[in-house]
Amino acid sequence: MSNPISSNIHYLTNMVQFIWDNTLGALINKIQDVFNSIFSSSPPLFQATSSILQRTVPTNHLFFIPFYKDSPTHGCSGNDGYLGNFHICKNGIDIQIGNAIYKFKCSESAFQAVKTFIITKRQDLIRQFENLEGDASRRVQQQLTNGIDQTTWRQLNIEWMKYIVQEKFTQNESLRENLLATGDKYLVEHCEIKGRDTFWTDDFDGTGQNMLGRILMEIRERLGGTRIVGKHLEYITFINNYCSSTQRTFEAIVAANECKLPGCQKARYVGFDFCGRGHGNVYKTSNSNREPCKLATCGKPRFDAQRDFCSQIHATAARS
Secondary structure (H helix, E strand, C coil), X not given: CCCHHHHHHHHHHHHHHHHHHHHHHHHHXXXXXXXXXXXXXXXXXXXXXHHHHHCCCXXXXXXXXXXXXCCCECCECCCCHHHCCCCCCCCCEEEEECCEXXXXXXXXXXXXXXXXXXXXXXXXXXXXXXXXXXHHHHHHHHHHHCCXXXXXXXXHHHHHHHHHHHHHHHHCHHHHHHHHCCCCCEEEEXXXXXXXXXXXXXXXXXXXXXXXXXXHHHHHHHCCCCCCCCCCHHHHHHHHHHCCCXXXXXXXXXXXXXXXXXXXXXXXXXXXXXXXXXXXHHHHHCCCCCCECCCCCECCECCCCCCCCCCHHHHHHHHC
């Protein structure tokens, strides 16, 4: 049985640390505002550097765990990427679909295989998903289900996700231990791009449903851990301080011939996205080594290393 005095001390220590961090953060932001007002007429290079500094986002949190992928993204350290569907599982995941059992590398590929099966009603299409990673499985599913009605799938997707996620943590002991070790923390899939996913994630600014995070907390309870918890004040503070539309500067529309590093208004070097190599390096360092979207007027980073655009909407716009 745990010591109640020790638990209370631990809780109070975390709370004091949380209050201190947010008070200090507010003070730093105030100083930064004054600093920016003094140098508001500074040249573009300084403005660009200042913009990057403003986008330094904390990744260590006491009362909530934001996750997305296994590499660092906005507000996520990458250490908790195992919570996400793209994480490659050491033991794989055995999932029964129809009258057969299949082994997948990650829960995303399992989910996309089930989606393909439900929509097309073809079990012969499932096997190809077994060796695919998350991004590739999504692309294959989109190709195979293009133009087919998905009404039935929308009625089943949540229950299938619960089944797949539970099997993932049941069949992989180390992942199960890590999930249970999250204690009573609020789990949230924190998408780094606003508008990319309003259902499974928090849609960057907290307005998304965070369905995957809620399912993870439900599975945590089923496996003997803490029940589902609501949004913690620390998470709400994080959203308010670092996830507003004004702070997501890389989403800004830029002039067609303007350097895509935020704050720089210099002309692009012919045939490139930036005014020079230095600004290109700064941009990629701040965006998990990703290039900017190929749409001339978009400053967002690309969806992933395999795609040229930040979203399907911008891919379509570029072709039109």
